[in-house]
Amino acid sequence: MTQQSRIPAAGGPGRRSVVNGLMGAGAVALAGPALAACGGGPPAADPKTVTFGSNGADATPKKAYAALTAAFTKESELKVKTNTVDHDTFQKSISSYLQGTPDDAFTWFAGYRMQYFAEKKLASPIDEVWETIGSGFSEAAKQLSKGADGKYYFVPLYNYPWAVFYRKSVFQERGYTPPATWAQFVALAKKMKKDGLSPIASGYGGGDSWSILGAFDYLNLRANGYDFHMELMRGDVAWSDRRMSTVLDLWREVAPYYQSGAGGRSWQDAAQSLLDKKSGMAVIGLFLGQQITDTALREDIDFFPFPEIDPAHGTDTVEAPTDGFMLSRKPKNAEGAGKFLEFLGSPEAEGIYMGVDPSNVAVHSKADTSTYNALQKKSAELIGAAKHITQFGDRDSDPGFISTVVLPGLTQWLGHPDDGAATLKKIESQRSRFFSG
Incomplete structure (x- = not known):
């Protein structure tokens, strides 16, 4: 596992602009094709399909995301077409991916990493989604899900202390x-x-x-x-x-x-x-x-x-790096993607994911924790009692x-x-x- 995700300070990246390229000078050169070529979904909008870009290529998260998309399809009758790319390639290709024809929704990190793409207009605000899911999240979780403009751009799934x-x-x-x-x-x-x-x-x-x-x-x-x-x-x-x-x-x-x-x-x-x-x-x-x-x-x-x-x-x-989801700048199926994000922000969805991957804890305050092991329970208590949540050095900067x-x-x-x-x-x-x- 590598670290890359934290709560934004007031004002966020808008107070200073990152220069020398989309991810800053010295950033790894973007590979692009591996992620971008696989994404984008159908050439024309398909109201019954939502495309989803995932960095969960390892066996456990891949299985967990598959369980999530299957549950969403059963509930909504919308099909989810998942584009899975390994974690490192996803990160190296993310800028080219988002500037090209990205999937409707995609996995990413909270805090600065999310704020950066929101500021660059490479992601869409999802305030309407938060009108539905907002009551289930703490103020700290809400804070780390907002862009510098005060709008929501991120749906948290899990974190770990x-x-x-x-x-x-x-x-x-x-x-x-x-x-x-x-x-x-x-x-x-x-x-x-x-x-x-x-x-x-x-x-x-x-x-x-x-x-x-x-x-x-x-x-x-x-x-x-x-x-x-x-x-x-x-x-x-x-x-x-x-x-x-x-x-x-x-x-x-x-x-x-x-x-x-x-x-x-x-x-x-x-x-x-x-x-x-x-x-x-x-x-x-x-x-x-x-x-x-x-x-x-x-x-x-x-x-x-x-x-x-x-x-x-x-x-x-x-310090509790938080992973979750964002909406691309021009989703082909905006309505379907909105429904998908609402589902992903539900306690049921977090319970499904954590039932497959016990190395994390749910962010939603109403998620089922009955199957948590002792470490997960204590982790949830530690995070829940925090006044502030930071993500991690290379996610906050x-x-x-x-x-x-x-x-x-x-x-x-x-x-x-x-x-x-x-x-x-x-x-x-x-x-x-x-x-x-």
Whole structure:
């Protein structure tokens, strides 16, 4: 799984324009044909068919989306023609796809990623859909579904929290207590290292450098608050700001307790070290559960919120990437697509999806949670109690800036963490290439 989705700050991307190409300078060149050529639906409008572009090519999400479209067809008698493309190709081709002949509805991410295409007029507002589904979603969910113009452009399906995961049996055997504050967290890491464990599992080698953003985001959110974090993500604050030095100082404090060799390890291997009781904790998403097939092992996994750093900000923000659906700019079957999106925003639809894919939790407040495992139930409670929901670094900001500037800078710094001033200055020197205004 890769990370790419968060709640927009007031004003959103309209306060600054992303430059140097549709997805920003340094973004991956768009492949285009693989996605665009398959989509578009029938050459002429077919009132009985809705076309749907999906990035759920892996076995489990593909099966879950198939269950959704079958249920919609049974309920509405409208056929859904699904165009499924693998996750990475979908993302690399999305701009060309949306500018060509896209499907009526398509899968995408909440927050900035959604706002960006809404601002570029490559998606249609769906306020009428929200008149039907709105009562089932929290204010936080509504916020992350709106464009910078205040209109709705997104229907959430599921999300999953990032937190600090651990094995209950390890904590019980060694007498550890889940920490609530930063001082307690650092003290626990020291104790784990003394006890022969790698305190914090970590793997950001190869294409997994995105995984460090979970820790970075939480450090910034806990130390500097939600508003500052979102301003930073949208290019409105300098990376050389003194508050960013605080973030790296905190990170440097726990760097000695990261698993050695993290730069050459995948996130899956790091997660496995937690499952194998070689590491004590992991800052990771609920998708950790994808690696677990044994029920007893799954029941031994637990998590606690990333600890409080500044009481002024507490733990009121939860990193919970949210996936869902959008409507293309000129859908061939606008009426049918609207009905499809209304269905996808129903508690029944979310229940159908989660019944096939238990590695996520439903966003709808009335979704059936009776079949949730313990981790899903706790995840839903954590997200539901959040004052703010962020998505993830490369979903809340320009993805080109994050992938070509921020991640190389931070991963290099993590290999040899110093005072961070040079790293922050280097990142700041590139900010204007991606943001203007």
